[in-house]
Amino acid sequence: MANRAYNFNAGPAALPLEVLQKAQEQFVEFDNSGMSLMEMSHRGAIYEKVHFEAEALLRELLAIPDGYKVLFIQGGASTQFAMIPMNLLPKGSTAAYVATGSWATKAIQEAKLFGETSIAASSEADSYKxxxxxxxxxxxxxxxxxxxxxxxxxxxxxxxxFPDTGEVTLIGDMSSDILCRPIDVSKFGVIYAGAQKNLGPSGVTIVIIREDLIVKPAASVPTMMRYDTHAKADSLYNTPPTFAIYMMNEVLKWVKANGGAAGMEARNREKAGFIYDVIDNSNGFYRGFAEKDSRSLMNVTFTLANEELEKQFVKESEAQGFVGLKGHRSVGGLRASIYNAVPPESVRALASFMKEFHSRNA
Incomplete structure (x- = not known):
């Protein structure tokens, strides 16, 4: 479509155009039912087919071994920051966290409300670079x-x-890079991810949890904050975010059709390379924020010589159809979020703009 923006938003983020077009076709009437999927009961056979198909696809694409439950929960990763310690941090125990930046810090702050925490490692002294x-x-x-x-x-x-933690349960917040590459799920006791970056629209959070960890928590944990509540009911204890799960199912089909997790990794490494190459060959005009061996395939962060030049970059890029390149308000700078669904063509266009901006402003 000629009027589609170059979408580099950090989340909610770009969705595959094919998925959006299919959803548009099915929006008013789904599966010859005479109504939209958003209008029908989550207890009905039509919706349940979508629900369990999404789960099956996620299991297939992530190669989730037997012995794990896949849950669809609301509240985003931020709710998981609390649910993890509420369910898995018994009184008298300590939870260890690795402090790597803004989101890890939020998870740590939330865990402190429910029990003892320790810091296993931190890069705070290096500005989380x-x-x-x-x-x-x-x-x-x-x-x-x-x-x-x-x-x-x-x-x-x-x-x-990822570390091999042996008998210690490893928990991963993968909200912003799930399915960007193959992973070994068996290393983890719990993986959780908000869908709105790589899996679909906002509204549903994925929790992949080893079955031995689904235990009855303390009586003070509210029913909706317990993993056993959702596991026993196949994520249908209450009304789930049905449309978000439908959209996720379509995104998962798209991922499968485009080579699965391995296909996404090849696509993402190519896209990231376009921008990192511009940064690295700019003679210091663009300065990558992250150290090279820690660079993300999903979020390319960089700065310019001063804030005024960064504002100019954002203004000129927006005029050419680029969206979402301003860095997070807490750290400033610039950021291109290049999740799975961001087309390579958009990233190549950004790389070309960056080169042209450099040539005019060096």
Missing amino acids: RIPSIVELAYSPDVAYLHITSNETIEGTQWSE
């Missing part, structure tokens, strides 16, 4: 769990490999 190496991790073998944030959207850093 890097992911701590696995050898830096230091935590007691009797911690309740070790929590990591796989990709920091604000700082533009990403774990390149």
Whole structure:
């Protein structure tokens, strides 16, 4: 479509055009039912088919082993910041966290409301420009769990490999990079992800949880904040975000048709390379924020010589149809979020704009 923006928003983010067009076709009437999917009961057979198809596709694309439950929960990753300690941090135990940036910090702050926490490693002293190496991790073998944030959207850093924690439960917030590459789910006790960056629109959060961790928590945990509530009811205890799950199902079909997780990784490495190459070959005009070995495939963060030049970059880019390139308000600078659904053509266009802007303003 000629009037589609170059969408680099950090989330909610770009969706595949094919998925949007299919949703448009099915919006008023779904599956010859005489009504929209948004109008029908979540207890009916038509919706349940969509619901369980989405779960099956997620299991297939992430190669989720037996012994894990896939849950669809509302409230975003921010609600999981609380649900994790409420369900998995018993009284008298300590939870270990790796402090890698803004989102990890929020998860830590929330966990402190429910129990004891410790910091297994931190890159705060380096302004969160890097992911701590696995050898830096230091935590007691009797911690309740070790929590990591796989990709920091604000700082533009990403774990390149995950630690093998043995008997310690590893928990991963993968909200901004789930399905951007293949992962070994068996390393984790819990993986959670808000859908609005790589899986679909906002409204549904994915929780992949090992079944032995679905235990009855303390009596004070509200019913809707318990994993066993959602697991027993196949995520249908209450009305789920039906349209968001439908959209996620269509995005998962798109991912499968485009090579699955491995296909997404090849696509994402190519896209990230377009922009990082411009940054690295700009003789310091563009300055990457993240250290090279911690760079994200999803969020490319960079700065210019001064704030005025950055404002000019944003203004001129917006005039040419680029959206979402201003950095997060907490750190400033510039950011291009290039999630799975961002087309390579959009990223190539951005790289060309960056080169042209450099030539005029060096």
